[in-house]
Amino acid sequence: MDPRELFISTLKMEPTDRIPFFPRDLTLGMDAANIATDSVFGREFDAEASARSVIALQRIMRSEATVGTIFCYGLECFGGVTKYPTDGIPYVSEFAFADEENMDRHDPSEIVNGLVDGFRRSMELVKERIPDVALITNVPGPMTMAGFARGVETLMMDLELNRGFVDRLLRFSTEAISYEMRHMSKDIADGVFYASATDNPDMIGVENYIEHSVPYVKKLTEQVHDDGLLAIYHPHGVFSTDDRSDILKASVDTGVDGFQFSEGNDPEGMIPHTHGKCAILGGVNAYSTLLLGPDERIVRDTKRYIEALKDESYIAMCSCSVHRKLPLHNLQVMADTVHSYRRVA
Amino acid sequence: MRLIVIAGIPGSGKTTIVKECCKGHDYAFVGNNEESCKLLEDDCKDYDFYPFKSPCARVRQFKYRLDLMEAKHPKVLISEPPGNCMEISSPMLNPIYINDRARIEIGPLMTAIDTNKLLEEGLSKRTTEGLRTWNMVDESDVIVLTFSEDISDEVRNNLRSIIAKINPDAKVLFFPDEKGTITECIFGNMGYYRPLNN
Numbered sequence: 001m002d003p004r005e006l007f008i009s010t011l012k013m014e015p016t017d018r019i020p021f022f023p024r025d026l027t028l029g030m031d032a033a034n035i036a037t038d039s040v041f042g043r044e045f046d047a048e049a050s051a052r053s054v055i056a057l058q059r060i061m062r063s064e065a066t067v068g069t070i071f072c073y074g075l076e077c078f079g080g081v082t083k084y085p086t087d088g089i090p091y092v093s094e095f096a097f098a099d100e101e102n103m104d105r106h107d108p109s110e111i112v113n114g115l116v117d118g119f120r121r122s123m124e125l126v127k128e129r130i131p132d133v134a135l136i137t138n139v140p141g142p143m144t145m146a147g148f149a150r151g152v153e154t155l156m157m158d159l160e161l162n163r164g165f166v167d168r169l170l171r172f173s174t175e176a177i178s179y180e181m182r183h184m185s186k187d188i189a190d191g192v193f194y195a196s197a198t199d200n201p202d203m204i205g206v207e208n209y210i211e212h213s214v215p216y217v218k219k220l221t222e223q224v225h226d227d228g229l230l231a232i233y234h235p236h237g238v239f240s241t242d243d244r245s246d247i248l249k250a251s252v253d254t255g256v257d258g259f260q261f262s263e264g265n266d267p268e269g270m271i272p273h274t275h276g277k278c279a280i281l282g283g284v285n286a287y288s289t290l291l292l293g294p295d296e297r298i299v300r301d302t303k304r305y306i307e308a309l310k311d312e313s314y315i316a317m318c319s320c321s322v323h324r325k326l327p328l329h330n331l332q333v334m335a336d337t338v339h340s341y342r343r344v345a
Numbered sequence: 346m347r348l349i350v351i352a353g354i355p356g357s358g359k360t361t362i363v364k365e366c367c368k369g370h371d372y373a374f375v376g377n378n379e380e381s382c383k384l385l386e387d388d389c390k391d392y393d394f395y396p397f398k399s400p401c402a403r404v405r406q407f408k409y410r411l412d413l414m415e416a417k418h419p420k421v422l423i424s425e426p427p428g429n430c431m432e433i434s435s436p437m438l439n440p441i442y443i444n445d446r447a448r449i450e451i452g453p454l455m456t457a458i459d460t461n462k463l464l465e466e467g468l469s470k471r472t473t474e475g476l477r478t479w480n481m482v483d484e485s486d487v488i489v490l491t492f493s494e495d496i497s498d499e500v501r502n503n504l505r506s507i508i509a510k511i512n513p514d515a516k517v518l519f520f521p522d523e524k525g526t527i528t529e530c531i532f533g534n535m536g537y538y539r540p541l542n543n
Contacts, residue, residue: 091405144399153397197399202431236400241473262400264432264480266470287404287436288484288540291443320401325440 003064007134008190011230011257011279013313019306020064021316021338022281023331024193026071026138027089028322029053032060037324040070041084045118051125058133060328061335065134065315067193068123069184073140073148077113078106080149089323095151100165103149108175112183120184127188137185138321141196141235142216143204145173152198159208166212174216178223191230191257194220195321201247202237209235210250218254225255232258232281234320240269248273263319267308279313284334286318291326295333302337310343347421347450348411348441349531351489352434352481353457354474358491359425360384362457362520366528373419375410377427391417395427403427407437415449421532431477435484435540442537451537453486453516453530460493460504460519468507482511486539487530493519514539 001009007020030037033049033056040049050070058066072090074082080096097103127135140148146169147155158166181192198204199213217233224231233256239248240261252259252274259274260281261267267282274280283305284290289297305316316338322331353359360381363374373391376382382392393414398406406427414422426434434454441449458478468482469475482488488508493501496519505517516535518526529535 089405091402147399152399152402156397197401200400203400203429238473238476240470241476242471243473263436264476266476269470285436287439288433291436291439292541325444 002132003062004132004134004190007064007315008230010313010315011191011232013276013279017343019310019314019316019338019341021061021335022065022136023057023061023063023335024138024317024321025054025057025063025066026321027324028326028328028331029057029070031324031326032056032328036086037088037090038084038086041072041090045115045122047118047121047125050118050122051129054122054126055129058130060332062339063133063335065136065190066126067138068126068135068189069119070122071119071138074115075111075149076115077110078102078149087324092148095149095154097149097169098151098154100150103169103172108172109179111176111180116180116183123184123188134190135188136232137181137189137192138195139177139181139184139192141194141199141213141233142170142174142177142220143200143213144196144198145177146170147198149173152203155198156203159204170212170216174219177220181220181224182227185227185229189229191232192220192224193232194234196233196235199235200237201235201244206244206247209247214250214254217251217256221255230257232256232260234260234262234281236262238264240265240267242269245273252277258315260317267305271309271312275312279315280309281315281317282319283316284318286320286322286326290318290330290334293327293330293333298330298333299337302334306338306341346415346419346448347452347532348438349421349423349452349455350426350434350438351423351455351457352426352485353430354477355430357457357459358489358520359457362489362491362527363423364388365521366524366531367423370421370528370532371419372421372423373414373417375414375422375424377425377430381425390419397429398427400428400432403432404437404440408440411441411449423531433480433484438537439540442541453535454484454537454540455487455489455530456481456485457489457491457520458482460490460496463490463504464500468511479511482508482515484540484543485512485515486535486537487516487518487527488512489518489520489527491520494521512539514542
């Protein structure tokens with residue numbers, strides 16, 4: 001079983017003797033290849049430099065899956081502004097739909113532009129060069145895309161005061177995600193990952209989560225499955241407690257193949273609702289254990305998650321995506337710990 | 346510059362602690378909403394607040410505001426965590442510890458917990474409120490139990506032992522009774538420890 005097969009089998013809940021490792025490497029690869037952020041995101045997106053970065057990191061970590069491209073959530077196509085610090089992490093600095101009327105001047109299909117084309121080209125290069133590694137398209141979740149477009153603070157106000165606009169914004173966002181993931185995935189990807197920090201019941205409330213996030217995740221997942229791909233959902237917020245079991249169940253019932261829990265969850269609290277329904281992903285906190293080390297703590301925490309989830313279809317990840325300046329050695333210690341584990345038949 | 350983060354879920358008494366324990370000291374404040382800052386505007390040297398952003402942006406957002414405030418040269422910067430104050434705070438402080446500890450001295454990570462809520466709801470990973478508080482207790486150097494005026498010594502001892510089972514490193518202080526000790530934790534020499542060693 002090659003790394004890609006191990007990853008896909010686990011996501012399909014088939015029995016495996018090993019646990020795959022997926023670091024969701026959005027910008028850390030540039031550290032592995034020693035490439036500046038603003039040279040990848042230059043006048044045009046440098047797909048070759050992006051692919052080299054992704055592959056450099058994969059070779060160190062021997063990860064079973066990658067997103068295949070250096071990635072950012074910029075929405076210049078709709079009028080937003082993204083900043084690219086030389087050796088830092090890109091961030092959205094001006095929101096495309098801060099003026100809500102601007103949304104009416106755009107069509108969701110405009111997201112398939114030069115930047116997304118560049119991501120696609122990087123993924124193609126990665127697919128050609130390391131075909132035995134699973135390729136997972138990274139896109140934002142519905143409320144998360146809406147947050148990047150509108151600004152999270154304004155979006156929170158909209159949820160209280162401007163619900164008609166929220167409905168339109170979420171339809172627009174979901175349609176844009178749909179175009180983006182189809183364009184990036186076609187004929188090369190194995191699955192799609194919804195990075196969903198703002199699809200977060202702790203931020204938007206349980207009712208808004210059920211009303212707004214869940215139906216659109218379900219819709220996207222139906223499309224992903226129609227395209228023959230697998231879907232992984234990564235909302236932030238607490239899902240592992242008894243009073244949140246309904247929203248965990250609703251999230252799993254969207255049909256996703258994998259659910260990644262974020263920091264602050266107790267993995268054991270999720271098993272009753274994910275067991276036999278979807279794979280479970282997640283693990284060590286990127287900004288505490290992985291950032292600080294030492295090796296013993298990384299090994300201890302990684303083993304703690306493996307022990308808790310060894311009887312599940314478990315894919316080891318960090319608590320969120322990995323970015324520049326995370327010590328490569330520390331991530332490698334985590335990867336080695338995951339790869340040294342074998343299930344007893 | 347010395348940096349202190351005071352965490353705690355909304356309503357736990359973070360701003361009250363700062364107002365009562367920092368009066369007369371040279372400090373700047375970054376709150377997670379403008380209203381909290383307004384309560385301190387007569388007491389602190391400077392203030393600012395975090396716009397509400399996605400949880401993934403918290404680390405960068407924290408560093409950005411810190412840099413802006415550092416340029417104003419306060420002796421001590423006291424900050425609430427950005428975001429909705431329901432998540433752990435060490436992920437924002439750890440990058441500062443790794444990259445900037447030569448110029449920024451990180452003081453203890455402090456968490457305010459409403460004593461009466463703690464007594465009512467307890468600490469359980471099975472409830473959302475309980476799990477949040479559990480995670481905050483687990484990462485903190487100092488836990489300040491607020492609104493504790495009417496709590497007996499016996500109950501105080503019970504609360505100390507409940508917290509010690511989760512986090513044996515934490516210093517547990519009752520507010521307002523131990524106001525002076527809290528001030529000493531903020532402006533004295535106590536350092537950032539638990540998140541580095543847990």
